[in-house]
Amino acid sequence: MVTLTAVVAPLGRQIHKHLVKHARTPRWIPARACNLSACSSRLVLSQVHPMWQEPLAIPGGDRQSPIDIEVRKSVFNPHLRPLKVRYDPRTCQQIWNNGYSFLVEYDDTTDKSTVKGGPLEDQFRLCQFHFHWGENNAWGSEHSVDHRLYPAELHIVHWNADKYSLFEEAVMEDNGLAVIGVFLKVGKRHEGLQKLVDALPAVRHKESVVEFNKFDPACLLPENIDDYWTYPGSLTTPPLTEAVTWIMMKQHIEVSHDQLAVFRSLLFSSAEEQEQRSMVNNFRVQQALKGRTVQSSFSPFLREAPPKE
Numbered sequence: 001m002v003t004l005t006a007v008v009a010p011l012g013r014q015i016h017k018h019l020v021k022h023a024r025t026p027r028w029i030p031a032r033a034c035n036l037s038a039c040s041s042r043l044v045l046s047q048v049h050p051m052w053q054e055p056l057a058i059p060g061g062d063r064q065s066p067i068d069i070e071v072r073k074s075v076f077n078p079h080l081r082p083l084k085v086r087y088d089p090r091t092c093q094q095i096w097n098n099g100y101s102f103l104v105e106y107d108d109t110t111d112k113s114t115v116k117g118g119p120l121e122d123q124f125r126l127c128q129f130h131f132h133w134g135e136n137n138a139w140g141s142e143h144s145v146d147h148r149l150y151p152a153e154l155h156i157v158h159w160n161a162d163k164y165s166l167f168e169e170a171v172m173e174d175n176g177l178a179v180i181g182v183f184l185k186v187g188k189r190h191e192g193l194q195k196l197v198d199a200l201p202a203v204r205h206k207e208s209v210v211e212f213n214k215f216d217p218a219c220l221l222p223e224n225i226d227d228y229w230t231y232p233g234s235l236t237t238p239p240l241t242e243a244v245t246w247i248m249m250k251q252h253i254e255v256s257h258d259q260l261a262v263f264r265s266l267l268f269s270s271a272e273e274q275e276q277r278s279m280v281n282n283f284r285v286q287q288a289l290k291g292r293t294v295q296s297s298f299s300p301f302l303r304e305a306p307p308k309e
């Protein structure tokens, strides 16, 4: 974990290098010094990945994600119930490198793998999970806690099967999606994750798909899933629709450096492309809170004692 400032500096250097390199070509150049969350984001992201070069569907929405979670400003809601996760590993189907991350996809034609409870009024069906990560351990997560970033972040994506009949429909609607977010820290090897890590070399290139079965994403949840933050937000990749109830776990999970190294060995590029680009820094820049409240299922005043340095 590091503070956001530690990330802004290297990104600023990247922007500078980028501008110098392309000074002669007509392209968007900031007219004044900018900060990470404002005008630099498009430039940095378009450099990281071509996905961000297209015009965005929701360029100026009021409930965009990801955000920084400020613990002191989050509001304890005692009515937030525990989350009820029930996944059937047999609904796991395949891993797909979509050129931005790898998606572990599930059969979502039935209610076999669902989440309900917590802040959710309806039952939501599991459709896929994926991660975001950095080129090193100093950054990579999309959300942060009191400006502290983690090396990676897991997103388990579900859609509202009580209200909608397809993921494609739910993704466009308010209350259409529920995403569980889990922070990853580098430490001891994660036994549950290893089966997935072992399968990843088969999807090294963009658009490659490999069959993958019997994986229960519940093994990637922290021990304590009762403590979480929740807020109304958006997808963090295009179309960026504001359909998501975010449920961010307070407790992180640990993975080993070697396991994360396998994530970083994947590629943004397809086998045919000459330039092979490492799949790293596949996160969106943080967005303004714009009057939203982050609620917590736990009282921030009953925090655990800080670890001894």
Ligand SMILES: [Zn+2]
Residues within 6 Å of the ligand: 130, 131, 132, 155, 236
């Ligand atoms: Zn995500």
